[in-house]
Amino acid sequence: MPAVTRHIGLSLGADICWPLAFEQILADAKLELKIGKDVVSFACERVAIEPFMLQPGCKYDLVVDRLTHWLAIQREWIKKCILMDGLYVYNNPWSVQSYEKHSSYCAMTALGMPVPPTMMVPQKNYEPKPDLDYTLKAYARLFDLGKVGAQIGYPLFMKPYDGGGWQGVTKIDDEAQLRDSYEKSEKWLMHVQRAVAGFDLFVRAVGIGPQVRVIKYDASQPLHGRYLPDRNFCSPEDEQVMVDTCLLINTFFGWDFNSVEALRKDGVFHPIDFANPCPDNQVNSIHYHWPWYVTSNLKWALFCAATRRPMRKTLDFEPYYAIARKDLPYREKLKGYARIARERLDAEKFAEFCQKHFGPLEEAARNWFRSDRCRDAIRRKVANMYPAHEVDEFSTRFFALVQKYVSDSEKESRQ
Numbered sequence: 001m002p003a004v005t006r007h008i009g010l011s012l013g014a015d016i017c018w019p020l021a022f023e024q025i026l027a028d029a030k031l032e033l034k035i036g037k038d039v040v041s042f043a044c045e046r047v048a049i050e051p052f053m054l055q056p057g058c059k060y061d062l063v064v065d066r067l068t069h070w071l072a073i074q075r076e077w078i079k080k081c082i083l084m085d086g087l088y089v090y091n092n093p094w095s096v097q098s099y100e101k102h103s104s105y106c107a108m109t110a111l112g113m114p115v116p117p118t119m120m121v122p123q124k125n126y127e128p129k130p131d132l133d134y135t136l137k138a139y140a141r142l143f144d145l146g147k148v149g150a151q152i153g154y155p156l157f158m159k160p161y162d163g164g165g166w167q168g169v170t171k172i173d174d175e176a177q178l179r180d181s182y183e184k185s186e187k188w189l190m191h192v193q194r195a196v197a198g199f200d201l202f203v204r205a206v207g208i209g210p211q212v213r214v215i216k217y218d219a220s221q222p223l224h225g226r227y228l229p230d231r232n233f234c235s236p237e238d239e240q241v242m243v244d245t246c247l248l249i250n251t252f253f254g255w256d257f258n259s260v261e262a263l264r265k266d267g268v269f270h271p272i273d274f275a276n277p278c279p280d281n282q283v284n285s286i287h288y289h290w291p292w293y294v295t296s297n298l299k300w301a302l303f304c305a306a307t308r309r310p311m312r313k314t315l316d317f318e319p320y321y322a323i324a325r326k327d328l329p330y331r332e333k334l335k336g337y338a339r340i341a342r343e344r345l346d347a348e349k350f351a352e353f354c355q356k357h358f359g360p361l362e363e364a365a366r367n368w369f370r371s372d373r374c375r376d377a378i379r380r381k382v383a384n385m386y387p388a389h390e391v392d393e394f395s396t397r398f399f400a401l402v403q404k405y406v407s408d409s410e411k412e413s414r415q
């Protein structure tokens with residue numbers, strides 16, 4: 001049987017911990033997969049930033065990208081490789097570049113998703129430009145911020161239309177605070193969004209290909225306390241709603257790896273932030289769930305590379321809108337959207353593939369997460385983030401949470 005190697009590139013920023021896990025588990029698993037007439041093995045390396053010709057030639061079959069959203073040269077190199085070499089990348093870089101929080105709200109609201117009422121307001125100040133004065137004098141209408149607040153209702157959130165990392169996000173309880181925040185918003189283009197006040201559950205649904213994990217979240221905690229280790233905190237139907245919501249969003253926008261924040265109130269999940277196509281993947285925030293992220297990331301990358309799954313270069317919204325036009329309750333529409341999503345993600349084929357080929361990978365992962373190499377990877381990340389006197393404490397804490405995940409999942413698999 002011909003031996004072939006699939007090449008995986010990791011396009012990284014300060015991703016200190018998970019790439020070590022990814023590379024070392026992959027090496028330990030020594031996979032040789034019999035696929036058709038081939039025996040497929042894998043090589044993995046980190047992508048360098050360097051000059052490139054606009055010519056065909058890319059040594060990778062698949063790139064896991066963590067830079068597209070902020071480093072132009074890497075984004076443009078990736079686009080070149082998709083267009084000229086048929087590279088598979090997660091996530092679709094054109095979509096990452098153009099579908100920010102605002103357009104994701106618009107599209108999902110159009111499909112019936114209960115996104116809280118949201119208004120965009122013209123920015124307070126602008127970068128000077130030659131035609132700016134004329135344009136604003138001729139066309140910018142004076143508006144009453146008090147009316148905006150009254151229409152949306154308090155409490156509300158003011159936040160940048162394309163934001164991330166909680167920058168510029170303010171909770172507002174009355175008109176005086178709204179006026180004050182608007183004054184301070186300067187050149188940021190802002191949304192005003194009704195708060196989901198009195199919610200009884202906050203979750204993040206994280207999708208990697210067809211795999212989704214719904215995680216309980218507490219936004220009031222410091223970073224290391226936000227992702228909670230709780231399991232079985234909602235009904236199977238509630239969990240399914242979030243799984244379907246995440247798969248819809250991710251396939252609509254061409255994102256293989258993304259996370260969806262939603263707040264449940266009166267039994268309904270209201271997604272409030274779901275354009276996160278480079279979600280947090282670091283052990284210091286996701287700790288307990290980190291082994292799930294690493295293993296799911298490996299499985300999806302290896303499946304896509306091994307089967308030469310073609311990447312969708314363009315998005316195709318129409319099948320989702322066709323369901324949106326039907327006279328159905330939203331939950332039924334969501335099931336329809338999720339069916340499209342699972343088809344687009346080859347969910348059944350992926351599940352069979354995992355069953356058939358990934359036993360050795362699972363075992364290598366379990367052993368690695370229990371090893372000193374895992375302890376070391378965690379410590380390296382913690383040392384990069386925390387003051388020296390806290391490194392021991394937090395490294396030990398995150399390693400213990402990882403151990404808990406491994407033993408919990410062993411228990412689950414025996415049940």
Ligand SMILES: Nc1ncnc2c1ncn2[C@@H]1O[C@H](COP(=O)(O)OP(=O)(O)OP(=O)(O)O)[C@@H](O)[C@H]1O
Pocket residue numbers: 116157159163164165166167169193194195196197219261263272273276
């Ligand atoms: N409509 C809302 N109702 C209730 N809470 C909200 C709402 N919008 C934002 N928040 C709170 O503010 C936080 C930050 O808002 P949001 O997630 O939209 O901003 P972000 O900058 O994209 O954050 P991140 O980078 O963490 O994803 C949320 O995690 C949530 O706690």
Ligand SMILES: [Mg+2]
Pocket residue numbers: 261273
């Ligand atoms: Mg958020």
